[in-house]
Amino acid sequence: MKPVWSSLDTKVNSRTRAILMVHYFGQPQDIDKFLNFSRKHQLFLLEDNAHGHGGSFKGKELGTFGHIGISSPRKFLDIGDGGLLYLNNSYEEDSLPALNYQEQETNGGQIRKYLNKFPVAKHKLKLFFKKRPEYENPRAFREPYAEDLYLSRKSSLLIDSTDWKEISKLRRKRFVELQEISVHGGLSPVFENLSNESNPWCFPAYAKDQEEAIHWFNWGWKNNINVHSWPTLREEQILKEDNAFNRWKKLICFPISDQPYL
Template identity: 30%
Template sequence: MSDQGEMPEMPKSPMPAEVSQFRISKDPVLTRRFLKFFPSVANAPGAHNLAQRYFFFQARNAIYHGLRALRLSPGDEVLLPSYLCAAAIEPVLALRAKVEFYRIDRNCQPDFNDIERRIRPETRVVLAVHYFGYPCDIANFREFCDKRGLLLVEDCAHVFQDEVQGKPLGSYGDISVFSWRKFLPLYDGGELVLNVPRELSVTWAKEGTLSTVRAAKHLVEQSASYTDSGSLRALVSSLELAKSGWDRLRRKKTKTAPKPCTDFVGVEFDQSLVDLPMSRISRWVFRRSDVSAIVAKRRENYAFLMRELSSISGIRMMFPDLGAHHCPWVFPLVFEGIEDAHLTLRARGIPAVTWGGVRHPSVPSGEFPEAEFLYKNLVMLPVHQNLSEADLHAIVQESRLICRSYGSTAVGNQASAPCPTGDEKR
């Protein structure tokens, strides 16, 4: 494994950083079955920690390489939830595999009977999602796949830190994928975890100077958005000038092959970025992040919104119980009977989003009514650790006004100060 793809352990990371050389079989299903029936081997020194970790520029690239490690071949089929961001679907199609979707109910819970019905001879992989930082029935997914000889991809893109039955999220799947830039002020950063060791060859691309400048500029911009510091704003301007100057210099070097463009655009899968590692600056921030403080603040913000929004008629919270360990990515809710509530909130300065704009065209229209409802109506509110008390009160106030003004043309005509957040990305 190249040094560009490894990183020291993050404090209290959900997955261990060490890489074990323990091997049983090149087939992950056989390996998992062996460990299940021979627990003495599974508990032997060095065998309890089989995880291999790779850090990529984007989580979608981690999905791509994870499926490669599972030896997904053209024509193989992957079962995906019908409510899913397109960024998680594109890597599957890039490997020329087939996609089939299974039913998700309005509470984002999987229908295992529907999954069973859709299994075919070419089905090899099932993908399970921990939506918005809340664990799905991942133990059932694991048992379901083991009994049928299927591989399990655990999508932890919305997970920062949590556990189920004493095991950390990310340790149930044959592979797991995290998206750290959803929680931290990172320009880039996704992680692939291979829980059953596989051989994975990555020809790591070299991080260019421009990529480093972009990552530094993003970090300073994130810091400046939560402060009135003039020095930080000046630093942002300096980095922008440096980036522009480097762009001009690169354009003059016509004989040099262009570096991959690392500006984020949409949810499409960019093959030129697939071998790019997590940037040096993002790794630096990642290693030094105070995990406990971030978890505590996000939980505090979520609890505030849960308490204040619960008294507003017309709001249905997706997860009205914060639990003991959950670290939420966002606050998902439905404004009952109100269309495009997120657009009204955005017009009022609240960075609310839905997945309506990131629905993949391969999801069949009309086949999954519950998913259709979620794409259109499930609104995600920010709970970012840097939100101020005034930001949280603004979110509650604007949500209350929407519910009170339902049916009135006055809704959304007045704008308030925006609440900053850096969460809406994969």
């Protein structure tokens, strides 16, 4: 989940323009190393904080360290939209695209929010009408393409009014609880230690093999807990069947909810 720094210098050449820093699952990378490396080689630092909105590093908000950063608060709130773009260079205001708002929620979004008020009934309907997603199939999920995604004013207000420090504190507590449960269940946590400034998106762990991972997917489906795989793989990664693909087969992610599992 982090670069092999000893070999990274040899990868840089005259065509290299940027380095990407991803805070996987909301766990901050070694940001000082990324900053020093990008300065040393005069590279743009692109920061992907889609998994860790609300987290920080040395008191500074994640997503704001790179020349360009992104964050995804919608992964933590009951909203269908809401992404953030951070620009740390100076830009002329009229050179940036105008921010558009979508005032009306889609019918699907309204139905989802209504059903969320009745979780038990929603779960029974799901078991009756749907099959468990094929989390073990690397080709099952592909990100949908959209020409434009609008940010609703309602979502914008919710993002701004949320107490992210309090949410982060609670989610770190749930993360530690899940860590204890996973070890007791024979799983291997991806991270030995959690940053005390992070806002974890989920709890990742490795099963012994894909068969055991499927067991956990089935357990989550029956108990209304969205245990899932991650990430979506490119076709060339699937065909190579390399170490990364073999690790993907064993990786399972537990959602972090407001309530403890036990």
